[in-house]
Amino acid sequence: MVADTRRPSASSPDDGLEARLASVRERIADAARLADRPVDSMTLIAVTKYHPASLVRALAALGVTDVGENRHQEAQAKAAELADLSLTWHFIGQLQSKKARQVRRYADVVQSLDRASVVDAFAPTETEPDPRVVDGFVQVDLSGDPGRGGVPVDDVEALVDRVLAAGTIRLRGVMAVAPLGEEPRRAFARLREVSERVQRAAPAATDISAGMSGDLAEAIAEGATHLRIGTAITGNRPAAP
Ligand SMILES: *Cc1c(COP(=O)(O)O)cnc(C)c1O
Numbered sequence: 575m576v577a578d579t580r581r582p583s584a585s586s587p588d589d590g591l592e593a594r595l596a597s598v599r600e601r602i603a604d605a606a607r608l609a610d611r612p613v614d615s616m617t618l619i620a621v622t623k624y625h626p627a628s629l630v631r632a633l634a635a636l637g638v639t640d641v642g643e644n645r646h647q648e649a650q651a652k653a654a655e656l657a658d659l660s661l662t663w664h665f666i667g668q669l670q671s672k673k674a675r676q677v678r679r680y681a682d683v684v685q686s687l688d689r690a691s692v693v694d695a696f697a698p699t700e701t702e703p704d705p706r707v708v709d710g711f712v713q714v715d716l717s718g719d720p721g722r723g724g725v726p727v728d729d730v731e732a733l734v735d736r737v738l739a740a741g742t743i744r745l746r747g748v749m750a751v752a753p754l755g756e757e758p759r760r761a762f763a764r765l766r767e768v769s770e771r772v773q774r775a776a777p778a779a780t781d782i783s784a785g786m787s788g789d790l791a792e793a794i795a796e797g798a799t800h801l802r803i804g805t806a807i808t809g810n811r812p813a814a815p
Contacts, residue, residue, distance in 0.1 A: 621804035653680035717753035747781030762796035
């Protein structure tokens with residue numbers, strides 16, 4: 575092969591990116607095989623928070639279709655800059671009810687529904703009587719530590735009822751982060767139980783968003799359908815701006 579001496583172009587800001595993405599896809603395929611689940615039942619979401627829009631563009635060129643962002647202003651700017659790509663944007667950060675209406679203008683999926691006030695913010699208003707419908711996940715707190723985001727396990731069903739009543743959110747399922755200091759598979763097993771309870775009230779809400787760079791295999795073993803992978807794809811994140 576002839577050596578390519580060109581400097582990296584805008585679409586390849588980091589020549590390790592392709593290899594890291596391939597390695598993550600391999601890890602997902604391996605875990606799916608072990609769990610005896612079809613790999614095409616899983617959606618890889620590349621979490622690109624703190625990284626520039628150029629990195630998202632490079633990922634899209636490598637076949638990434640879904641991206642995750644956790645800060646409203648940053649996500650809004652990137653989605654606007656990359657509007658020419660048909661990416662699916664997942665909002666995965668803590669959501670304030672004040673921001674919810676703005677987030678749904680660019681986010682296709684909101685994964686962090688964790689309070690009634692946030693859910694209610696998606697309801698139609700006088701100025702927006704027929705709002706855009708978004709896909710939603712109820713974020714579940716598996717840690718028992720209220721500060722970390724997520725609805726307590728015992729309050730999930732009440733919040734699900736609220737989501738169904740809102741009429742502006744298509745409920746896809748549940749989302750969670752494995753707590754620090756617990757074997758992730760145990761935590762994800764609890765999430766799977768919560769998912770089963772949710773499906774009694776909302777039979778279409780079968781998706782489970784779980785699994786990050788360090789615990790994607792454990793999440794797949796417990797039924798994850800949406801994997802939110804950051805650093806294993808992007809390399810280290812820049813410091814929070
Ligand atoms: C940052 C983030 C991720 C990705 O984490 P990595 O360990 O970098 O893969 C996944 N989910 C949420 C909610 C996040 O905030």
